[in-house]
Amino acid sequence: xxxxxxxxxxxxxxxxxxxxxxxxxxxxxxxxxxxxxxxxxxxxxxxxxxxxxxxxxxxxxxxxxxxxxxxxxxxxxxxxxxxxxxxxxxxxxxxxxxxxxxxxxxxxxxxxxxxxxxxxxxxxxxxxxxxxxxxxxxxxxxxxxxxxxxxxxxxxxxxxxxxxxxxxxxxxxxxxxxxxxxxxxxxxxxxxxxxxxxxxxxxxxxxxxxxxxxxxxxxxxxxxxxxxxxxxxxxxxxxxxxxxxxxxxxxxxxx
Numbered sequence: 001x002x003x004x005x006x007x008x009x010x011x012x013x014x015x016x017x018x019x020x021x022x023x024x025x026x027x028x029x030x031x032x033x034x035x036x037x038x039x040x041x042x043x044x045x046x047x048x049x050x051x052x053x054x055x056x057x058x059x060x061x062x063x064x065x066x067x068x069x070x071x072x073x074x075x076x077x078x079x080x081x082x083x084x085x086x087x088x089x090x091x092x093x094x095x096x097x098x099x100x101x102x103x104x105x106x107x108x109x110x111x112x113x114x115x116x117x118x119x120x121x122x123x124x125x126x127x128x129x130x131x132x133x134x135x136x137x138x139x140x141x142x143x144x145x146x147x148x149x150x151x152x153x154x155x156x157x158x159x160x161x162x163x164x165x166x167x168x169x170x171x172x173x174x175x176x177x178x179x180x181x182x183x184x185x186x187x188x189x190x191x192x193x194x195x196x197x198x199x200x201x202x203x204x205x206x207x208x209x210x211x212x213x214x215x216x217x218x219x220x221x222x223x224x225x226x227x228x229x230x231x232x233x234x235x236x237x238x239x240x241x242x243x244x245x246x247x248x249x250x251x252x253x254x255x
Contacts, residue, residue, distance in 0.1 A: 007026060007027045007032070007095065024069065024071060024090070026071075028062070030052075030054060030058065030062050031062050031065070031066060032095075033052055034048065034052070034059070034062055034063065034066065034072075035066070035071070035072075035088065037051055037052075038072060038086060038087060038088040039088055039145075042085050042086065042087040043085065043086055044077055044083045044084060044085050044086070045059070045060070045063075045083065045084055045086065046083075048063070048086065063086060070089065070090065071088070071089060071090045072086055072087070072088060072089055073086070073087060073089040074086045074087070075087070091145075091149075095141075095142045125181070125182065125183070125202060126182070126202045126205075126206070129202060129203055129217070133203070133207060133214060134207070134208070137208075137210065144214070144216040145216075147216035147217050147220070148216040148217070148219055148220035148223070149220060150217055150220060151216065151217040151218060151219060151220020151221040151222075151223070151224070152220040152221075152223060152224045153220075153224075154217070154220070154221050154224075155220060155221040155222070155223065155224025155225045155228070156224055156228075158177065158221075158225075159224065159225055159228050159229075161173075161177075162174055162177055162225065163228075163229070167190065167229070168190070170229060171186075171188040171190070174186060174188075174222075174225060175187070175188070178198070182202065183198075183201075183202045183218070184198040184199055184200045184201045184202055184205070184249075185198065185199040185200060186198055187199075192254065193252050193253065193254045194226065194252070194253040194254070195250060195251070195252055195253075196222060196250070196251040196252075196253065197248055197249070197250050198215075198218065198248065198249040198250075198251075199248050201215055201218065201241075201242060201248075201249040202218070203215040203216075203217055203218050203249075204241055204242040204243045204249060205242050206242075207242065207243050208243075209243060209244070209245050210243045210244075211243070211244060211245075212241075212243065212244065213238035213239075213240075213241035213243060213244060213249075214241060214243045215238055215241060215243075215249050215251075218249070218251075219236055219238055219251060222236060222251055222253065223236045223253075226253050232255060234253050234254065234255060235253070235254055235255065236251055236252070236253045237251065237252050238250070238251050239251070239252055
């Protein structure tokens with residue numbers, strides 16, 4: 001697949017004049033930039049302009065187009081009714097950038113398979129995860145949002161199996177589940193910020209170094225488990241990763 005500019009893939013659940021959801025491919029560099037801003041946080045108009053290199057008129061025009069397409073919407077600023085806060089109305093699935101330097105060489109899949117063949121026991125969960133991620137990287141595809149959603153669904157499925165009203169026991173149950181299923185070894189440090197350390201992480205332990213955290217499935221699982229435990233929407237960030245050259249993966253969970 002070749003393209004002159006990066007593109008974003010959006011699952012539009014609010015397509016105007018249509019009852020069904022649909023996939024929207026955003027090729028406009030300016031719209032790409034706006035969506036990339038809004039996928040991380042809501043912003044008012046002035047904040048969006050400050051974070052782009054375009055004029056107010058250009059930003060306004062592209063925001064209007066995205067609203068008409070049902071991808072972006074706005075609400076009144078609670079601190080100033082004269083201002084509008086824009087937000088992403090549809091699900092962000094990922095992006096493709098064929099101009100990016102490939103982070104995985106074409107022979108990376110063969111290298112991964114050879115590494116697993118050298119082991120007496122093949123862990124197919126890890127093998128399939130790594131091959132899938134390697135191919136995405138090879139073709140310049142960033143599907144981290146949808147991989148995190150996959151993790152969210154897994155978290156929903158296993159929550160009742162692992163739940164205990166005691167947080168320490170709940171964390172021990174998660175650790176046991178990870179080790180039993182060869183997902184890695186989890187260690188928890190409780191506090192205002194919950195720090196989760198994963199040794200031998202199934203998502204990234206043998207992956208080629210990319211310089212960015214890539215454990216999106218694991219991130220999604222942990223996010224859902226602790227969201228459901230605390231009955232709150234928590235923020236989770238991966239601050240260390242094997243793919244970044246670290247010797248472990250570390251997540252921080254906080255309100």
